[in-house]
Amino acid sequence: CVNIIQDIHCDVDDEVYMRRSLEIARKAIGHTSPNPMVGCVIVKNGEIVGEGFHPKAGQPHAEVFALREAGNLAENATAYVTLEPCNHYGRTPPCTEALVKAKVRRVVVGMVDPNPIVASKGVQRLREAGIDVTVSIEEDSCKKLNEAYIHQILTGKPLLTLRYTLSLNGCFLDQVGNGVADAGGYYSQLLQEYTAVLISPPSSSEEFEIPASKEHGAKQPLWIFLSSPDGSITIPRITDTTTKVVILTDREVVVGKRGIETVVMDELNLGNILDYCQSQGLNSVLWDVRAKLGIHEQLMKEGIEQKYLQKVVVEVLPQWSESQSGNSQTLFKSMAENLKMKSLQPRMSGQSVLLEGNL
Ligand code: AOF
Ligand code: ZN
Secondary structure, eight states: OOOOSTTOOOHHHHHHHHHHHHHHHGGGTTTSTTSOOOEEEEEETTEEEEEEEOOSTTSOOHHHHHHHHHGGGGTTOEEEEEEOOOOSOSSSOOHHHHHHHTTOSEEEEEEOOOOTTTTTHHHHHHHHTTOEEEEOSSHHHHHHHTHHHHHHHHHSSOEEEEEEEEOTTSOEESSOOSSSSOTTSHHHHHHHHOSEEEEEOSOTTSOOEEOOOSSTTOOOOEEEEEOOTTSOOOOOEEOOTTOEEEEEESSOOOOOOTTEEEEEOSSOOHHHHHHHHHHTTOOEEEEEEOSOGGGGHHHHHHHHHTTOEEEEEEEEOSSOOSSOOOOOHHHHHHHHHHOOOSEEEEEEETTEEEEEEEO
């Protein structure tokens, strides 16, 4: 389908350009929280004349960068945006006005913005200005890209994903099999995606080394260490000066190590932990369990029963474990009753099998 005459467009092209917008949006992966990732391309006579993405909260939106690049060519062009253009004055002015001013003829929107300040008002404003608007192109991919943002806007809580490693005989292993040393491994990718990693460490006596970021200037999540139920804490070894660590505890502790902050809470429950993350603008939290699940049994039960847990990533290593898993029966009963996976998608990462699903 060749789009030579600007009045004629076809659905195939819409999907192609929306996928390009999604690709651009991903350039800001892990950097935009609490804002969504958004990408925009401007197409004139079948050619891309401008591209942009939202780099960070506080900075201009995707449409603004794309319109800047397109300049006068934006007139009568089509704009593809992964998220409905905003119609409000936030940290930045409304994108709808920028699109209207640039005299764009058509806007193709990946998904409606669930943010109640925007929610369809952006589309409405564009239509009122005489712009032809098409909504819900590559919608599932657009929603997947911003699942943390959507969850946080709708529930007021960060998206919480549980990650653990299993042996072939179903025992919990205290390691990440694939990905720590390998920049292309799934774990490195998770570190890019998530704004925070919540660590249930194997045991306070063991050294825990936080992996240094693979590329210079790569985004690092906030590393949150939870004190054990007996009050003991793990002080991680940091090899990268940009790494930030917070130890969450329910009693006073003095750490005195650069880059490590301690935050004392009245009670170390999951509600308080997620509120803390929310207050820090963190919209996605990877709960990385390196010990048997039972170490933070109460937290885990709370996560399951209060429906804080949204996703699970399980890594199955091609090896057997000699230890028995020794997990709490009460916890497992609660999991069996409450954890129903909606979907479970398998894939490979190195020698490991990954099972990813939504609850
Ligand atoms: C867009 N394009 O690239 C983004 C949008 O504080 P602000 O001004 O950055 O506004 C943040 C809100 O704007 C955010 O919650 C979401 O509703 C929308 N984000 N909208 O048109 C963008 N990042
Ligand atoms: Zn905007």
